[in-house]
Amino acid sequence: MDHTDEYIKEISEKIDSKKEYYVEISNKIWEFAEPRFQEYRSSELLQHVLKQAGFSIKADLAGEKTAFIAEYGSGKPVIAFLGEFDALPGLSQKADVAERIPVHTDSCGHGCGHQLIGTGTLASAIALKDFMKEYNLQGTIRYYGCPAEENAGGKAFLVRDGYFNDCDLALCWHPEQGRRACYGSTKANFRVFFTFHGTPAHASMCPELGRSALDAVELMDVGVNYMREHMIDEARIHYAITDTGGDAPNVVQSRAQVLYAIRAPKITQVKELYNRVCNIARGAALMTETTVEIRQVAAYSNLISSKILADHMNAYLEKLGPITYTEEEYAYAQKFQQSLSDQDKNQLPTIARDYFGPKAAEVIKKPIFEPMAYQNLYSDLKYSTDVGDVSWLVPTVHLNIPTFAAGTALHSWQAVAQGKSSIAHKGMLYAARIMALTAIDFLQKPELVNKAREELTETLNGETYPDPLPGDLKPEVW
Numbered sequence: 298m299d300h301t302d303e304y305i306k307e308i309s310e311k312i313d314s315k316k317e318y319y320v321e322i323s324n325k326i327w328e329f330a331e332p333r334f335q336e337y338r339s340s341e342l343l344q345h346v347l348k349q350a351g352f353s354i355k356a357d358l359a360g361e362k363t364a365f366i367a368e369y370g371s372g373k374p375v376i377a378f379l380g381e382f383d384a385l386p387g388l389s390q391k392a393d394v395a396e397r398i399p400v401h402t403d404s405c406g407h408g409c410g411h412q413l414i415g416t417g418t419l420a421s422a423i424a425l426k427d428f429m430k431e432y433n434l435q436g437t438i439r440y441y442g443c444p445a446e447e448n449a450g451g452k453a454f455l456v457r458d459g460y461f462n463d464c465d466l467a468l469c470w471h472p473e474q475g476r477r478a479c480y481g482s483t484k485a486n487f488r489v490f491f492t493f494h495g496t497p498a499h500a501s502m503c504p505e506l507g508r509s510a511l512d513a514v515e516l517m518d519v520g521v522n523y524m525r526e527h528m529i530d531e532a533r534i535h536y537a538i539t540d541t542g543g544d545a546p547n548v549v550q551s552r553a554q555v556l557y558a559i560r561a562p563k564i565t566q567v568k569e570l571y572n573r574v575c576n577i578a579r580g581a582a583l584m585t586e587t588t589v590e591i592r593q594v595a596a597y598s599n600l601i602s603s604k605i606l607a608d609h610m611n612a613y614l615e616k617l618g619p620i621t622y623t624e625e626e627y628a629y630a631q632k633f634q635q636s637l638s639d640q641d642k643n644q645l646p647t648i649a650r651d652y653f654g655p656k657a658a659e660v661i662k663k664p665i666f667e668p669m670a671y672q673n674l675y676s677d678l679k680y681s682t683d684v685g686d687v688s689w690l691v692p693t694v695h696l697n698i699p700t701f702a703a704g705t706a707l708h709s710w711q712a713v714a715q716g717k718s719s720i721a722h723k724g725m726l727y728a729a730r731i732m733a734l735t736a737i738d739f740l741q742k743p744e745l746v747n748k749a750r751e752e753l754t755e756t757l758n759g760e761t762y763p764d765p766l767p768g769d770l771k772p773e774v775w
């Protein structure tokens with residue numbers, strides 16, 4: 298007998314009955330807006346809620362003070378829910394207003410919806426726990442409090458230190474333009490600091506005594522820009538000069554630093570590019586008679602998607618159907634669509650086409666994308682996520698749900714401004730339902746867990762986790 302409808306009702310009730318509570322938690326995390334590895338209050342709040350719900354807590358993991366695991370149940374399967382809660386620097390923004398008004402200049406904002414991810418995932422884990430209790434199901438649920446998804450790849454440290462070794466499946470979600478179980482890969486990514494050391498000197502009286510670290514940074518950047526022509530199309534390299542050596546042109550700069558992000562579809566390709574960029578840095582040091590210190594601070598592996606998990610998730614997306622919105626919510630979304638730049642607005646048909654194919658023209662008429670996005674259309678995604686690192690070890694699924702006006706870019710002030718809206722909260726609780734329901738399928742059928750594991754082994758085809766972080770690297774705020 299198919300109990301799907303009964304389960305949908307059960308899980309929806311469990312989540313909806315605590316709706317206000319979850320909204321409040323999400324809004325609090327939005328207000329805390331703590332950046333990578335400093336998410337103390339957000340992490341504490343989530344731990345507190347999970348503890349109250351009967352989970353046991355282990356905190357301060359892999360050198361990450363704000364990381365934690367909340368666990369319930371025992372034995373197999375072990376189901377991992379991946380929660381995030383870090384905000385982005387420089388994105389402070391007033392809620393609900395469709396113009397750029399920071400609350401505090403220079404502070405952070407939730408431009409990637411991680412307050413919704415952290416809370417929705419928590420709601421999902423708690424609902425599943427209650428369901429397991431009622432139905433007397435065997436297994437372990439773990440909520441992973443994963444810090445620093447942005448810019449530091451917090452999960453990679455947890456993976457490296459073995460915290461995912463005994464997991465059977467991993468579920469997570471992210472705000473996006475459409476409803477779908479994401480099936481594809483993300484870009485692997487290294488973050489590396491290049492610090493040049495030279496010799497200071499009076500730039501006019503004795504320039505011959507100086508050796509400029511800033512010259513070295515400039516030459517390195519020029520060298521890498523020449524290299525761009527000779528790398529694969531899908532690779533991306535970006536840099537930020539994090540230390541120019543001071544603001545005095547009459548002093549030869551003795552220290553300068555540049556931070557590189559090196560991305561490519563596969564971690565092996567990133568490693569190759571990284572070696573070439575290091576050679577260019579050494580070349581720049583040689584040319585300027587300076588020295589260079591190379592320090593990798595983060596790594597993100599490419600995502601390996603589980604089709605079995607994605608199929609189950611997509612089936613629930615179809616069953617639950619579109620999220621329904623009120624006229625006020627459409628008007629709210631429209632207001633934000635109008636605030637987008639012309640360039641962003643012009644992107645809308647492309648976004649709609651990518652997600653909905655021939656349905657795009659119809660979909661675009663509404664300011665929030667509602668239908669179900671294309672299923673199982675394997676796509677190479679342009680961003681990076683540290684969920685990728687988990688996915689090499691554990692069959693993983695990454696759900697996308699809209700939480701804002703269509704066309705809103707992630708990491709924009711518009712995304713921050715809409716983070717406390719009812720549209721955001723509807724998306725968050727919808728995602729919570731879908732993840733819990735997908736997990737139920739796997740809790741009830743151990744053969745599915747085995748199948749997902751076999752599929753991962755097949756996909757990897759002999760490759761093993763690339764362990765992209767230097768062995769001795771500690772998580773740090775930089």
Ligand SMILES: [Zn+2]
Pocket residue numbers: 409410411446471
């Ligand atoms: Zn994000």
